[in-house]
Amino acid sequence: xxxxxxxxxxxLGRATVERLRADGHDVIGxxxxxxxxxxxxxxxxxxxxxxxxxFLGVTARHTGLDAVVHLAAVPVNGLVPDVTTFENNLSxxxxxxxxxxxxxxxxxxxxxxxTAMGFPFEIAPPALPVDETYTxxxxxxxxxxxxxEAIAAQLVGWDPDASITALRFTNVVAPDAYDTxxxxxxxxxxxxxxxxxxxxxxxxxxxxLALAGAQxxxxxxxxxxxGSGNAAPSRAVAERWFPGIPVAEDLGEFESLMSxxxxxxxxxxxxxxxxx
Numbered sequence: 001x002x003x004x005x006x007x008x009x010x011x012l013g014r015a016t017v018e019r020l021r022a023d024g025h026d027v028i029g030x031x032x033x034x035x036x037x038x039x040x041x042x043x044x045x046x047x048x049x050x051x052x053x054x055f056l057g058v059t060a061r062h063t064g065l066d067a068v069v070h071l072a073a074v075p076v077n078g079l080v081p082d083v084t085t086f087e088n089n090l091s092x093x094x095x096x097x098x099x100x101x102x103x104x105x106x107x108x109x110x111x112x113x114x115t116a117m118g119f120p121f122e123i124a125p126p127a128l129p130v131d132e133t134y135t136x137x138x139x140x141x142x143x144x145x146x147x148x149e150a151i152a153a154q155l156v157g158w159d160p161d162a163s164i165t166a167l168r169f170t171n172v173v174a175p176d177a178y179d180t181x182x183x184x185x186x187x188x189x190x191x192x193x194x195x196x197x198x199x200x201x202x203x204x205x206x207x208x209l210a211l212a213g214a215q216x217x218x219x220x221x222x223x224x225x226x227g228s229g230n231a232a233p234s235r236a237v238a239e240r241w242f243p244g245i246p247v248a249e250d251l252g253e254f255e256s257l258m259s260x261x262x263x264x265x266x267x268x269x270x271x272x273x274x275x276x
Contacts, residue, residue, distance in 0.1 A: 115142030
């Protein structure tokens with residue numbers, strides 16, 4: 001396929017471009033920054049005209065796309081004012097989704113987030129591990145992701161062949177950033193992430209699987225390492241952080257409290273990287 005990856009210069013974006021090219025796809029990166037060349041075009045996704053035009057074709061780059069992977073965003077609250085985070089991300093995502101619809105691009109993979117399902121978990125989730133049935137936002141970044149998922153779920157109804165897959169990524173860890181796990185024995189390490197994390201290369205694997213397994217309609221999958229980022233056994237962690245909250249009887253010893261059972265069962269996701 002000829003695939004556009006927005007946010008191609010980010011940690012997950014770089015890993016995704018590398019992975020999709022290794023799989024034999026032609027990939028073009030769309031971002032505000034990047035390395036000039038045939039695999040990159042500077043696009044401001046806050047401008048719908050630029051977005052649509054880039055999807056329809058770019059001279060000396062491509063004449064049409066088969067799929068879009070949308071990863072671009074202000075990545076966290078705090079970098080800009082809260083309302084700017086929401087307005088920037090929601091606007092860019094709407095432009096991407098609607099431009100894909102207008103351009104006849106039937107496969108879209110959209111980066112959603114753990115922030116759409118309770119982060120930073122100061123209010124306990126209804127059950128553990130937290131799965132895709134729980135949707136709750138407590139900051140403007142998460143609120144934007146909830147809205148993006150809702151828009152995507154409606155847009156697929158406008159075209160019977162359209163497929164949009166929202167991947168709820170947790171904290172993406174670059175291959176050279178594993179030194180953070182030196183703190184894994186801290187009882188509250190990654191408490192706001194329910195202990196979850198994912199290697200950027202495994203995040204790219206999830207994107208590749210979502211593209212390969214795309215079916216008409218809208219689907220949401222959690223993307224995390226199946227193993228927790230906290231050193232303690234997961235049941236003990238759950239009891240310490242969320243006393244009284246129901247825990248799955250078959251929870252694995254170090255299984256992530258952000259459930260990845262759905263993406264494992266349906267798309268065959270298997271993490272290759274583990275900080276342990």
